[in-house]
Structures are given as C-alpha cells and as structure tokens.
Amino acid sequence: MPPLHIGLLGAGGIARAHLPGWLELGARVSVHTQDGSGEKLAGEYAELGHDVTAVPTLDDLLADCRAVDICTPTPTHRELALAAVAAGKHVVCEKPLALTVPDAEEIAAAADAAGVRLHPAHVVRYFPAYAAMRDAVVRGELGPLAVLRFTRGGARPQWAPWFGDPTQSGGVIMDLMVHDIDIARWVAGDVVRVHAHTRGSERATGAPADVVTATAVLTHASGAISHVSGLWGLPDQQFRTTFRIAGADGLLRHDSTAVPGFRITAQGVRAANEGIPSSPMTESPYLTELREFAASWDDGAVRPRVSARDGTEAVRIARAAVESSRTGRAVELRPLGTETGEAVR
Amino acid sequence: MKVAVLSFAHVHAAAYLGLLRDMPGVEVLGSDPDTGLAAPGETRGRAFAEELGVPYADTYEEAFAWRPDAVIVCSENSRHRPLVERAAAHGVDVLCEKPLATTVADGEAMVAACRAAGVRLAVAFPVRFSPAYAAVKRAVAAGETGRVLTVSGANNGHMPTRARRWFADPDLAGGGALMDHTVHIADLLDDLFAARAVEVYAQTNNLLYADEVAAETSGLVTVVYDNGTVATIDCSWSHPRSHPAWGGLELTLVGEHATLEMDAFDQKLHGHSERHGRPLEIPFGVDLDARMLRAFLFGPEPDGMDVADGAGGLRTLRIVAAGYESARTGAAVPVT
Numbered sequence: 001m002p003p004l005h006i007g008l009l010g011a012g013g014i015a016r017a018h019l020p021g022w023l024e025l026g027a028r029v030s031v032h033t034q035d036g037s038g039e040k041l042a043g044e045y046a047e048l049g050h051d052v053t054a055v056p057t058l059d060d061l062l063a064d065c066r067a068v069d070i071c072t073p074t075p076t077h078r079e080l081a082l083a084a085v086a087a088g089k090h091v092v093c094e095k096p097l098a099l100t101v102p103d104a105e106e107i108a109a110a111a112d113a114a115g116v117r118l119h120p121a122h123v124v125r126y127f128p129a130y131a132a133m134r135d136a137v138v139r140g141e142l143g144p145l146a147v148l149r150f151t152r153g154g155a156r157p158q159w160a161p162w163f164g165d166p167t168q169s170g171g172v173i174m175d176l177m178v179h180d181i182d183i184a185r186w187v188a189g190d191v192v193r194v195h196a197h198t199r200g201s202e203r204a205t206g207a208p209a210d211v212v213t214a215t216a217v218l219t220h221a222s223g224a225i226s227h228v229s230g231l232w233g234l235p236d237q238q239f240r241t242t243f244r245i246a247g248a249d250g251l252l253r254h255d256s257t258a259v260p261g262f263r264i265t266a267q268g269v270r271a272a273n274e275g276i277p278s279s280p281m282t283e284s285p286y287l288t289e290l291r292e293f294a295a296s297w298d299d300g301a302v303r304p305r306v307s308a309r310d311g312t313e314a315v316r317i318a319r320a321a322v323e324s325s326r327t328g329r330a331v332e333l334r335p336l337g338t339e340t341g342e343a344v345r
Numbered sequence: 346m347k348v349a350v351l352s353f354a355h356v357h358a359a360a361y362l363g364l365l366r367d368m369p370g371v372e373v374l375g376s377d378p379d380t381g382l383a384a385p386g387e388t389r390g391r392a393f394a395e396e397l398g399v400p401y402a403d404t405y406e407e408a409f410a411w412r413p414d415a416v417i418v419c420s421e422n423s424r425h426r427p428l429v430e431r432a433a434a435h436g437v438d439v440l441c442e443k444p445l446a447t448t449v450a451d452g453e454a455m456v457a458a459c460r461a462a463g464v465r466l467a468v469a470f471p472v473r474f475s476p477a478y479a480a481v482k483r484a485v486a487a488g489e490t491g492r493v494l495t496v497s498g499a500n501n502g503h504m505p506t507r508a509r510r511w512f513a514d515p516d517l518a519g520g521g522a523l524m525d526h527t528v529h530i531a532d533l534l535d536d537l538f539a540a541r542a543v544e545v546y547a548q549t550n551n552l553l554y555a556d557e558v559a560a561e562t563s564g565l566v567t568v569v570y571d572n573g574t575v576a577t578i579d580c581s582w583s584h585p586r587s588h589p590a591w592g593g594l595e596l597t598l599v600g601e602h603a604t605l606e607m608d609a610f611d612q613k614l615h616g617h618s619e620r621h622g623r624p625l626e627i628p629f630g631v632d633l634d635a636r637m638l639r640a641f642l643f644g645p646e647p648d649g650m651d652v653a654d655g656a657g658g659l660r661t662l663r664i665v666a667a668g669y670e671s672a673r674t675g676a677a678v679p680v681t
Contacts, residue, residue, distance in 0.1 A: 144552050144555075145552070146550055146552035146553045146562065146563040146581065146583060147550075147552075147553075147563040147564075147565065147579060147581045147583050149497075149499065149579060151497070151597070153604075193548070193675060195546045195548075195567060195677065197495070197567070197569070197575040199494035199495050199573070199574075199575055199599075200494045200599075200601065211494065211599065211600075211601055211604075213494050213495050213599045215495050215497065215567070215575060215577050217546065217548055217565045217567055217577065219548050222552075223550040223552055224550065224552060225548045225549070225550060225563060225564075225565050226565075227497070227565050227577055227579060229495070229497055229577070231599055231604070233599070233604055234602070234603070234604065237604060244499075246501075246553065246563070246581060246583030247552075247553075248552060248553050248554070248555065250585055251583065251584070251585050251588070328544075328677065329676065329677065330546065330675055330676055330677065332675075
C-alpha cells in the first residue's frame with residue numbers, strides 16, 4: 001500500500017503541531033501556503049530526511065492526497081474545506097470549524113453529501129487528563145453530573161495578528177473557550193441555554209496591558225450547569241487549564257500546572273511562554289488525534305471521538321456565547337439529541 | 346464583655362461558643378430554646394452548651410436579663426429577624442449569621458430596627474478576615490491589578506444537612522446552596538469594590554442529593570457590578586461528604602494589569618490517615634472566626650478589617666434574591 005499522503009494547508013503553530021504526528025503515522029505530507037511559509041516548513045523537515053514537500057497551488061495539493069489537514073486561520077476554513085470536499089478528500093479542520101453556524105453546517109453537509117469524513121480537530125478530547133476524566137464520567141464514577149467548571153488561559157497569542165481581530169478569530173470565545181465548550185458538551189451533554197460576558201480589549205491593540213477574558217454559564221439538557229472561562233492574558237500569564245467536575249457520587253479536579261511530571265525550577269532566565277500547548281509526559285495528543293482520524297478512513301467501524309456534528313455544535317454554542325456577550329441576554333438553544341461521536345477503544 | 350449566643354441552630358454556633366469561652370475578657374452565655382424544628386439526633390439546647398462547657402439560659406428572656414453587651418444570632422436563616430429585633434429592643438449590639446435574612450423585606454426591617462434603636466448590626470462574614478483576601482484587597486487598592494475585568498469564585502462545601510437538617514428546608518433556610526454560599530463571595534466583592542451589583546444571572550439544579558433534599562444543591566451565579574466587573578460564583582454544595590475538608594473558598598481576579606488567585610483555606614498540611622482510612626488535612630492558617638469575633642467585640646483588626654454591617658448584608662441578600670428570580674426565569678435580573 002502506498003504511504004498515506006496528507007495535504008497540509010498552513011504552516012503556522014498548529015500545522016507545526018500536526019506535522020510530526022502525520023510523519024509518525026508514516027505519512028508523506030504536501031504543504032501549501034499562500035505566503036511561502038510552506039516552503040520554509042517543508043525545507044526544515046526535508047533536511048531532516050522527512051517526506052515533506054511544498055506545493056505551489058491548492059489544486060496541486062488536492063490532486064493527489066488522501067486527506068486535507070486545514071491548519072489555516074479560521075476565516076479560510078469554509079472555502080478550503082469545501083474545496084477539499086469537492087475534490088473527494090477527507091478533511092481534518094482545526095477548531096473552530098468555522099466562524100458562523102451556517103458556514104459550519106455547510107461544511108458538514110457538503111462532507112456528508114460527498115461521503116468524506118470531516119474531523120473538527122478538538123484536540124483537548126485527546127489530552128490524557130481530559131480523556132481520563134471523560135472515561136471516569138462515562139464509567140459512572142461521579143454519578144449524574146451537577147456542576148462543572150473549566151478554565152483555560154495563557155498569554156495573548158502574539159505569533160499571528162489575526163487572533164487579535166475578532167472578525168477573523170471570533171475572539172477569545174470562538175478561538176479559546178470553544179475548547180472547553182466542546183469538553184463541557186462532551187462530558188455533560190447538549191447545551192440548551194448560554195449566558196456569557198466578555199471583558200477587556202477584544203481587539204488586540206499591541207499595548208502591553210491587552211487582556212481579554214470571557215466567562216460563560218452553560219445549562220445542559222440534563223440540568224447540569226457548567227462555568228467556562230477563557231483568558232488571553234498578560235505576556236507572563238502561564239498557560240494553564242483546569243477543570244472541576246462534581247457529580248452526585250464524587251468529584252474530579254485537574255490543574256495542568258500542578259501535575260507537570262517534570263519541571264525546570266531554575267534556568268537563570270525566565271523562559272518564554274509556550275505557544276501551542278502540549279502534554280509532554282505522554283504521546284502527543286495531536287498524534288493520538290490524527291491516528292484516530294486516519295484509522296476511520298480505512299475502517300468504517302472506527303468512529304473518532306470528535307464527530308462533524310461535535311464541531312458544528314461547538315460553533316453553535318460559542319456563537320450563542322458571543323451573542324449573549326453582545327446583548328447581555330441569555331440565549332436559548334433548541335434541545336438536540338444526545339448522540340455524539342464516540343471513540344473506538 | 347458579656348456575649349450571648351442566641352440559638353444553636355447554625356453549624357457555626359459551636360465554633361463561636363468555643364472561641365468566646367476561651368477569649369480573654371469575654372464571658373459567654375448560650376441560649377437555644379427553639380429546638381422543636383431540629384432533626385432527631387441533632388444535639389441542641391442545654392446538652393450542646395454542656396458539651397462545650399458554656400453557661401446556658403433556658404429562655405431568650407433569661408439571656409437578655411443577663412444584660413449581655415452583645416449577642417450573636419445563630420438561628421435558622423428565616424428566624425434571624427425576631428432575634429435581631431429583640432436585640433435592638435434591648436439596645437444590644439448584634440452579630441447575625443449569614444445570610445442576613447431569607448427575604449429582602451426581613452433584611453430591610455432588621456437594618457431599620459437596629460438603626461432606630463442605635464445598636465450595631467453586623468453580619469457574620471468571616472472570609473473577609475482571611476489574610477489571602479487582605480492581599481487581594483491590597484493589590485486592588487494599590488492599583489496593581491488595574492481595572493478588574495472578571496472574578497471567578499467558588500465557595501463549595503459539604504451539604505450541611507447532616508449536622509443541621511434545616512439548611513435544605515426552604516422555609517427555614519430560604520433555599521439551598523444559592524442562599525447558603527453565594528453571600529460569602531458577594532460580601533468580599535462588596536468590600537473590595539466601591540461598586541454595586543446591578544444584574545444577576547443564576548442557574549441552579551438539585552442533581553446532587555436529588556433523592557434527599559428538594560432545595561437547589563448546585564448553582565452558578567453571575568453578578569455584574571456598576572464598575573463593569575463580572576463575577577461568577579459557584580455556590581454549590583459539591584464537596585463530597587466523605588471528603589476530609591468541609592469545602593473552601595477560592596477566587597481568581599483578572600485585572601488589566603495582573604491576574605490574582607486566592608484560596609482562603611489552602612493553608613493545610615496534606616497527608617493520609619491510616620487510622621481513618623482517608624486523606625488527612627491539617628489546617629494551620631489563622632482562625633477567621635476568631636478574627637471576626639474580635640473585630641465585632643473589640644473593633645477593627647490591625648489591618649483595618651471590620652465586620653460587615655447590616656447594610657452590606659442586605660446588599661448581598663439582594664443579589665441572592667435576584668439570583669433566585671433569575672434561576673426561575675432563565676433570564677438576567679436587575680438588582681433592586
């Protein structure tokens with residue numbers, strides 16, 4: 001069998017997190033970008049002996065690969081995903097799937113109609129602490145869930161200016177909080193009501209104090225309630241995620257900074273904050289994620305733990321949070337079924 | 346200084362009686378005649394006082410006839426008002442357990458009665474005496490945080506009904522976790538900001554202890570202040586009963602220039618007890634109840650912290666009342 005051939009769109013932070021995963025899976029990778037950064041990325045990897053090639057056009061990329069991995073800024077997702085689907089390729093798409101619900105649904109419907117897989121890359125489901133928590137919940141360790149809290153915060157992303165423009169990134173809710181919105185729904189089920197506030201400078205000014213933070217309360221169809229908060233903070237804000245899940249039979253809590261496994265306690269200078277989060281004591285969650293996605297292309301029985309609908313629902317809830325933030329009112333979402341993508345273990 | 350503790354209904358009565366018993370310059374007397382609503386097995390009245398080794402009065406009349414300089418009201422939440430009004434009628438300063446009352450109307454009447462009688466009405470919010478909170482307050486006051494954008498607070502604990510059943514009886518408690526636990530963090534923010542709550546959004550459920558109590562056992566309360574700060578408070582009784590700690594109180598403040606975190610009860614040794622077959626926690630932090638009682642009886646602490654007054658207690662109660670309305674309607678509710 002010829003090696004898996006992946007078409008990678010984008011060469012930024014998340015592309016650099018995905019690329020080693022694809023190579024680990026034995027894939028050869030074609031990279032396309034519009035700004036020449038694809039050539040640089042391909043060059044770096046080719047020099048190390050990896051089969052990574054830059055291709056000049058999207059059509060070149062679509063001509064031969066099995067699947068397209070969209071790691072570009074959010075506003076480009078729709079057009080690129082629809083092109084990939086039209087070419088009959090499976091699609092891995094960085095979160096959020098799209099900036100708006102209609103766009104997300106259009107992508108999902110097109111993939112469905114074309115008979116290709118669509119994998120919104122909600123990678124937090126593959127971070128071992130979150131996967132272990134969900135397993136415990138599914139096993140019934142905590143009993144029926146009642147109240148959940150999630151936090152996610154770090155330095156405001158400076159490596160790409162589009163993050164700081166809410167019209168492009170959707171702001172801190174669509175780009176950052178969407179992770180925990182997805183996890184809250186994965187763990188506690190569909191969401192019927194959302195209330196949120198966003199505070200601080202939604203549009204990055206480049207000034208030193210350029211903090212933006214959002215807080216949301218989600219009401220699940222089960223009656224469970226979730227508090228989700230997201231922070232793009234000061235330059236020295238250490239990246240950190242936490243959760244606390246309380247059910248009738250128990251409690252689980254996690255703080256990513258409390259259990260690093262390994263830490264440098266002095267190195268003479270203060271280290272820069274990391275960009276793309278990782279889970280350094282375990283297999284890369286990006287690799288786990290991509291392996292599960294790719295496995296589903298050869299075996300229809302493999303259903304990755306993130307479905308296309310999970311991606312559209314995350315966008316729907318995040319949009320509701322953005323709307324609530326803007327209007328000050330709670331937003332009601334229509335109740336949906338509870339079926340969801342489920343990983344094969 | 347003579348101090349009477351009126352009613353032992355609240356779980357804090359034991360701590361107050363013990364602290365006052367041991368406090369130099371203080372004479373303490375307990376009285377707990379209204380025990381008809383206590384659950385079977387709850388130790389109350391004279392037996393409770395004797396266990397703690399404090400003198401006891403069979404009636405409130407007797408307690409007031411003892412001519413206390415101050416009283417502490419530890420009755421069930423909905424029964425605070427008659428005892429506070431009685432203290433006012435006797436011209437005695439009063440420290441009332443939180444929440445001040447279960448209705449805004451009761452709270453207003455209590456504040457008015459004490460004001461008219463010229464007695465001091467204080468409300469028992471011990472967490473404002475936490476050194477961790479003092480550090481937060483200093484940082485905010487010094488401008489180190491800049492404008493505070495959001496506050497995330499959690500005041501989680503055991504459901505207190507095992508010690509005192511009435512905590513989940515809406516008639517006596519005024520509700521469940523939302524009534525019990527929202528006010529501590531609301532009081533800290535009342536003290537921290539020269540700002541007033543303008544809007545509340547709350548969602549609650551009773552998925553914890555669903556078969557045991559009818560009151561809400563979980564709640565998330567979002568409060569918008571007129572300085573723009575948005576605070577979200579987890580007031581749930583979500584600390585498992587078998588956990589060695591009753592619960593705790595944590596705050597994260599996101600300011601424009603700094604992000605702060607405090608935990609009022611993290612000063613503990615952690616270990617494991619073979620004897621009890623469970624994790625062991627040994628607190629070593631300062632006793633917040635003791636600091637609160639000293640401030641009430643002898644004036645503000647060296648760091649300037651004083652007890653919350655009745656007006657402050659009423660403001661936090663208004664937030665809770667709006668929270669209940671919001672939980673009922675599913676919409677954000679203005680604070681009146």
